Amino acid sequence: MVLPFQIPEPVFYSDIPTAPVQTFCAWLSTGGIMAAPEESRWWNFDVSSLMVLVGETEEQKYREAGRSVIEAFAATPVAGAQTYLKSYEFLGGQGGVQYFSPYGMKWAPLRNPKLENAIHKTRLLEDGNFTHLRIASRCSMGRQAPNRQLILTWLWVAFTWLSFAAIISFCVYAPHTTWVSLVTCITYTGWSVILRLVECFVLVPASHTRIFGPDNTDAVFILGRDKAGILLEGRREDIKRWTSSSLVYRNITSTARETLQAFTRVGTALVLLLVFAAVPNGSTSDQLAFIMLNLLGQINTLVALRLNAMCCMAIWVVEARETPRDRTTVYAHLIRRFAHLDQAWITKSGILPDTPAWDKWKVDILRPENGNADPKALYNEIRSDELRNRGDGMAETDGWQGKTCITPTSTTTTELVDEA
Secondary structure, eight states: OOOSSOOOOOOOGGGSOOSOHHHHHHHHHTTGGGOOOGGGGSOOOOHHHHTTSSOHHHHHHHHHHOOOHHHHTOSSOOSOGGGGGSOSTTTTOOOSOEEEETTTTEEEEOOOHHHHHHHHHTTTTOTTOEEEEEEOTTOOTTSOOOHHHHHHHHHHHHHHHHHHHHHHHHHHHSTTOOHHHHHHHHHHHHHHHHHHHHHHHHEEEOOOOOOSSTTSEEEEEEEOSTTOEEEEEEEHHHHHHHHHOOEEEOSOOHHHHHHHHHHHHHHHHHHHHHHHHHGGGSOHHHHHHHHHHHHHHHHHHHHHHHHHHHHHHTTEEEEEEEOOSSHHHHHHHHHHHTTTSOTHHHHHHTOSOSSHHHHHHHHHTTSGGGTTSOHHHHHHHHHHHHHHHHHHHTEEEETTTTEEEEOOOOOOTTSOOOOO
């Protein structure tokens, strides 16, 4: 990095003589404060690369998931400081997960990054897993997590402070360390705590208009690949909050919002300028101290995302967790679960192929005599009867020969058959 000004060589605390004041002044006059031993310049690290090992994607997920005040006080730098230089347009955005409401009969994108993070981190949509969850009565987004998760969060924050104290001790007492490591580590960590606290108090879950029948039962389901799925049930108000409560700014004026964004961007830019200008010009020990601090920050992001997911899922009660044999079993579970609703939701959801066999199957699966029937076996039986009837209908009598000829039938590619 070429700078328009000259940065003085760092001071090495271990090089300062322990003699009287006169000797110390003589040492200063000889330029000792500006001289760095050559052996300390053997190694140089690419600090900019080490700052993005985890990447800004994980940091943005952590921001969107919403941090508690406890998490904000973690003594670690943010893993992706460059994300704070960009706009806040990610607020209120939709994720990649979609859900369907049998009660509302519509698909919608999941707009709660906290729940989406919990789904991914706990692997609820892992191939072959079907999970039925129910939110406890009167639980909402504002409820605190159970004591176990809070204790784990407190323990992790305490560990970050102990680790930070160890790194600062290294900056002060390790050989060949200078003011570079001490200043950059304290500044970077302090500014990161400020950033997290600002967002913690300014960004809040989006509020909703009046919900009709907030205490009525509601449910949504999310389908993954290879028999994976999640069924969420609870009060209508809770389901609404857990599926659409993305982060938004607290009720502040546009001027205050723009001022806040300018404050975070300018402050972050200055801190990054200090880091990129000072650390590469420090000693090897300085760079090593900063690397340890940066790795701690990246580990904090990964661990905090996991703890955030645990706190989120602790509010939900696992009603059932199954490993379905095929996709047809998943469809049967959903249809039987919502048998009391208007069955038009099946057509609007589009989960079943639009064929006569599937139309008959979704009716027969609800018959009392098929309550314990295997869904896949029932479909195969219906499909076999359909092919048999089709073959009988296409039988033609050849009057000239006086023989019966059966015209071969073939299944067209437009008919969708269960792939499970």
